[in-house]
Amino acid sequence: MLVIVIPVLVLVCPCQGFPEQVPDTATIKDELLENKLISLLREHEARTASLFKIQNTKLEYLTNLLRSQEQKLYNQEILLQKQGAKLSYQETLLLQQRRTIEQLTNRHSRSKSFQDQNLRQKRNKSQPKTRRVGKSRLEKRRVGKTSDSTPHDVMLLRDAADPLEAVVSRISQQVTEIEADFQAFKTQTANDIQTSKTKTDNDINALKTQTTGDIQTLQNSNTQQDLAIQDTQSSTFVHWGSSTCSNLSGIVYSGVVGGAWYRHSGSATNYLCMTMSPVASSHPVTGVVAYLYGSEYETWDSYQFRVPVCAVCRSTLSTTVMIPGTNVCTPGWHLQYSGFIMTGTYFHDAGSEYICVDSKLENTTLGDASQEGAVLEYTVTRCGTLPCTVYSNNTVVTCAVCSK
Numbered sequence: 001m002l003v004i005v006i007p008v009l010v011l012v013c014p015c016q017g018f019p020e021q022v023p024d025t026a027t028i029k030d031e032l033l034e035n036k037l038i039s040l041l042r043e044h045e046a047r048t049a050s051l052f053k054i055q056n057t058k059l060e061y062l063t064n065l066l067r068s069q070e071q072k073l074y075n076q077e078i079l080l081q082k083q084g085a086k087l088s089y090q091e092t093l094l095l096q097q098r099r100t101i102e103q104l105t106n107r108h109s110r111s112k113s114f115q116d117q118n119l120r121q122k123r124n125k126s127q128p129k130t131r132r133v134g135k136s137r138l139e140k141r142r143v144g145k146t147s148d149s150t151p152h153d154v155m156l157l158r159d160a161a162d163p164l165e166a167v168v169s170r171i172s173q174q175v176t177e178i179e180a181d182f183q184a185f186k187t188q189t190a191n192d193i194q195t196s197k198t199k200t201d202n203d204i205n206a207l208k209t210q211t212t213g214d215i216q217t218l219q220n221s222n223t224q225q226d227l228a229i230q231d232t233q234s235s236t237f238v239h240w241g242s243s244t245c246s247n248l249s250g251i252v253y254s255g256v257v258g259g260a261w262y263r264h265s266g267s268a269t270n271y272l273c274m275t276m277s278p279v280a281s282s283h284p285v286t287g288v289v290a291y292l293y294g295s296e297y298e299t300w301d302s303y304q305f306r307v308p309v310c311a312v313c314r315s316t317l318s319t320t321v322m323i324p325g326t327n328v329c330t331p332g333w334h335l336q337y338s339g340f341i342m343t344g345t346y347f348h349d350a351g352s353e354y355i356c357v358d359s360k361l362e363n364t365t366l367g368d369a370s371q372e373g374a375v376l377e378y379t380v381t382r383c384g385t386l387p388c389t390v391y392s393n394n395t396v397v398t399c400a401v402c403s404k
Contacts, residue, residue, distance in 0.1 A: 037233075051218050055214060055218060058210075058211075058214055062207055062210070062211060065203075065207065066207065069200060069203055069204070072196075072200070073200060076193075076196050079192075080189075080193065083189050086185070087182075087185070087186065087189070090178070090181075090182045090185065091182075093178065094175070094178055094179065094182060097171065097174065097175045097178060098175065100171060101171055101172060101175060104171065233316065233317065233318040234314055234315060234316055234317075234318065235314070235315050235317060235318055235319055235320040235403065236252065236312060236313065236314050236315070236320070237249075237312075237313055237315065237320045237322075237336065237401060238273050238310055238311070238312055238313075238355075239310060239311045239312075239313050239336070239337055239358065239401070240257065240271070240273075240308070240310050240339070240342075240355050240356060240357045240358060241308055241309070241310070241339060241357035241358035241359075241360065241361050241362055242309065242310070242311055242337065242358040242360065242362050243309045243310070243311050243362055243364075244311060245311055245313035245336075246313070246335075246336045246337055248315055248316065248317065248334055248336060248403060249313035249314055249315040249316070249336060249403075250313065250314050250316075251311055251312070251313055251314075252311075252312040252313065252314055253275050253276075253277075253311070253312055254276065254309065254310065254311040254312075255273050255274045255275045255276045255309070255310055255311075256273075256274050256276070256294060256295070256307055256308065256309055256310065256364060256366070256367060257271055257272070257273065257274070257294070257295035257307075257308040257309070257310050257374065257376070258271070258272045258273075258274040258292050258293065258294055258295060258373075258374060259271045259272060259292070259293060259295055259352070259373065259374025260290075260291065260292070260293065260350050260352075260373075260374055261291060261293050261350065261372065261373055261374070262344050262348040262349065262350050262352070262372060262373070262374065262375050263348065263349045263350060264291070264349065264350050265349040265350060267290065267291070267350045268290065269350070269351040269352050269353050270353050271295065271352070271353060271355055271374060271376075272292070273310035273311070273312055274292075274294075293371075293372075293373030293374055294307060294367045294371070294373045294374070295307065295308055295373055295374040295375065295376055296308070296367070296371070296372065296373060296375060296376070297361060297363065297375075297376050297377075298345070298375040298376065298377045299361070299376075299377065299378060303361045303363065306361070306363035306364075307363050307364050307365070307366065307367035308357065308361070308362070308363055308376060309362050309363060309364050313336070315336065315403045317334065317403035317404055318404070319403060319404050320336065320401065320402070320403040321401070321402055321403075322356045322399060322400070322401050322402075323399065323400045323401075323402060324341050324354065324356070324397060324398075324399045325391070325397060325398065325399070326398060326399070326400055327339070327359075327398040327399065327400050328400055329400055329402035330402065332404060333402040333403065333404045334402060334403050334404065335400060335401075335402055336401040336402065336403055337356075337358050337400075337401050338356075338358075338359060338398065338399065338400045338401070339356055339357045339358040339359040339360075339361075339398070339399055340356070340357055340359060340378055340379070340396055340397065340398060340399065341354050341355070341356060341357075341378075341379040341397040341398070341399050342354075342355060342356075342357045342376040342377060342378060342379060343355065343376065343377065343379055344374070344375050344376070344377065345375070345377050348375075352374065354379065355376075356399035356400070356401055357376060378396050378397075379396070379397045380394050380395060380396055380397065381393060381394065381395050381397060382394070
């Protein structure tokens, strides 16, 4: 039996049958973080726009209310001016009445003086000259001319009442009534002014309170939104050689520098920022352990044997890096602090890492000096493989911590 094998070419479309490429986990996280940030920003913008619209409406209302209060105050000023004019008129009228009373009183006094003088002269005469006119007696006497008076006739009415007394009494009563009305008007005007002033002050205080509350509400809302955005943008770093953070960061905690003893060859190489509020463990110490020491500056200058401090800081910017070899930041980045690259020296048994220590080399007296431990010394350049055209040989290396 003859078997013929015919080869069959199977064409497989490259667009089918192959699994899709699985995206990288880091890419997915970045996309999720970016989407979350965009969502927060949009929500923040929408909320801010809504709050600003509400605030503009409230400010417009407050502006109209203030204008109304200003108009009321203007009307009160006009009323006060009218009342002042009325008071001035009343005072003028009262002054005229007082002058009239004084004139009438003077005339009355002079008349009574003349009457009394005539009566005394009549009594001194033995035969007074009198004549009857109706039922009344009139006495007419010629007063002679003297050095201080002029001749004139005085007619005395013995039995009739003095007509000036009734006039003076009536005018005095009118003046008393005017004074009472004037005093009541002044009291009422003062009460009206005080009432208007109190109402205006209360309205202004209410406006201030309402405006302050609205501003505080807006600030609290913006602060919450800012904190939500900062949570996705913040970064942390250790500020070596300082117990405080820059104005671009907030402090998490401060402490002292710790690490391995420089002669322990198998110890850890990194430095730690140790808190000054430790919580001791009750776990038993068994077997072989590692040791943690403090640190000190081995700088052979005024900072020799001093205990360095540190602070853990949280920046509101999303990325923070340490740039060795310079004390300034790349354009577009913000300087957190600058200083010197420090580590243990080359002949120590224990390894150590390069850290950027603040140029002020802040220290504390809490630790025991000259106990060594994790020492910190200046780092200097050795050019060669490190380009000598850029780095000078045997110079202290600077550093900068920058955020963006």
